[in-house]
Amino acid sequence: MSTIDPRIHEALDGELPTDALPVELRPAAQTVRTAADLLAAPVPGASLESRIMAEVRRPAPSPLRRAAGWLATPHAVTLRVRPVWSLALAATAAVFTLFFARDAGPQLGEHEGIAQFVGRFPDARSVHVVGTFNDWRPGTIALEDLRHDGVWSATVVLPTGTYEYMFVVDGERWVPDHLADRLVADDFGRENSVVIVRPVHR
Amino acid sequence: MDVNGAPSDAEIVARVLAGDTEAFGFVIRRYEAGLLRFATRMLGSRDAAADAVAEGLVRAYRHLASCRDPERLRTWLYRIVTNRCKSHLARRSVGDVPLDEAPPLADPSDGEATLERAEQLALVQRALTGLSPDKREAFVLKHVEGLSYEEMAAITGERIPTLKMRVHRAREALLKVLEEHT
Known part of the structure; x- marks a missing residue:
């Protein structure tokens, strides 16, 4: 009152x-x-411009250093295969599993798991997933609309852990995955989706 | 480009995203003073405010591609700095402003009017710091930064009736404190 x-x-x-x-x-x-x-009076003091610009100008690491970092960092891997080849590969894998690799488990590390990203974007020309697993860089993990029915998907191998992510539709529209395990607010007024990647049990 | 020949926010964002890092200086020069004032009023400390604004603007630069509406860059920047302020507040007890972080008093050699104004500012800042962070944020955005309730809703993610209620409660609490001291 x-x-x-x-x-x-x-x-x-x-x-x-x-x-x-x-x-x-x-x-x-x-x-x-x-x-x-x-x-509302101005706050006295030196400008922060030089401090901020020094940070944003900080040069990128040398190519050698970046290469070393890339080799030492776990990366998501996406396989893009035509359906006909995927069938052939599946058949080959089945034969291999049945006759040669009965005792072998999935070729995943102890601390790796599989994350599947699926979203329905009927009019999209491209869909990518960005998140804490790829430093929010668009263009690195593409989803595919394999059946041309507007359902885009990608399956990636990731180190186990909890990741925030979003879909980037047509390279410009950032959309959370509302079917995600959960959603969290970020600093920019958006909701990020959260996926938990668990180790594959043998 | 506006009537004074300065690039618009959207033009600056486009230039930075095209690789012109130096163009981000326009963003800093255009919004630094307002953001620093807002953060100082929120945190009660110029040093903590400078950290929050610097962190916020560096984050803004790094995530500029995700600014969906560059024409409303100001609102987006306030939102980021607001969140940095909340992070700073979460790391320390609210309302507990050490003396060395209190607003500086004017130099004794200043004129009487300046001294009186500095004392009034210190009193108001202390009263403001006594409010909860939500009420303080609402009061500062409304009355110090002069934003509309619609802009405040875009920054805070809160509903307009909620923000109005917070502003009203903040005014009432401030009036109570200020009238006790006059």
């Missing part, structure tokens, strides 16, 4: 002209305005 006359709020919100405010209520409105004016 308001502890001051609601007309003071109306005047301060611009819903009531100040001169329409009864004289006895004007000092309270003026006190708030005076306080706001004091707080």
Whole structure:
């Protein structure tokens, strides 16, 4: 419940002209305005421009260093195969599994798992997934609409862990996956989807 | 380009995304003062505010591609810095502003009016710091930064009635404190 006359709020919100405010209520409105004016004074001190620009100008690591980093960092891998070849590969894999690799498990590391990303975007020309697993870089993991029915999907191998991600539709529209395990708010007013990649049990 | 020949926010964003890193300087020069004032009022400390604004603008640069509406860059930047301020507040107890972080008083050699103004500012800043972060944020965005409730909703992600209620409560609490000291 308001502890001051609601007309003071109306005047301060611009819903009531100040001169329409009864004289006895004007000092309270003026006190708030005076306080706001004091707080609106510029904050003295040196500009932050050089500090911020130094950070954004920081040169990228050398190609050698980047290559070393790339080799030492786990990466998601996407296989893009035509359906006809995928059938042939599946048949070959089945034969191999039946006759040669009965005792072999999936070729995943102990700390790797499989994440499947699926979204329905009927009019999309391209769909990518970006997230904390690829530093939010669009273009690295593409989803495919294999049956041309607007359902885009990609299956990727990722190190086990919890990741935030979004879909990037047609290279410009960032869309959360509302079917995700859960959604979390980020600093930019969006909701990121969350996927938990668990190790594949043998 | 506006009437003064300065590039629009959308033009600056396009230039930065095209690889012109230096164009980000326009963003800093255009919005730094307002963001720093907002963060200082939120955190009660110029140093903490400078950290929050610097962190926020560096994050904005790195995620500029995800700014969906470059024409509303200001709102987007305030949202980022607001979140940086909340992170800073979460790391320390609210309302506990050490003396060395309180607003500086004017130099005694300054004129009487300047001294009086500095004392008033210190009083108002202390009263503001006594509000909860939600109310403080709402009051500063509304009355110090002069934003509309629609812009505040875009920045905070809150509904307009909620923001109005917070502004009203903040005014009432501030009035109570300020009237006790006058």
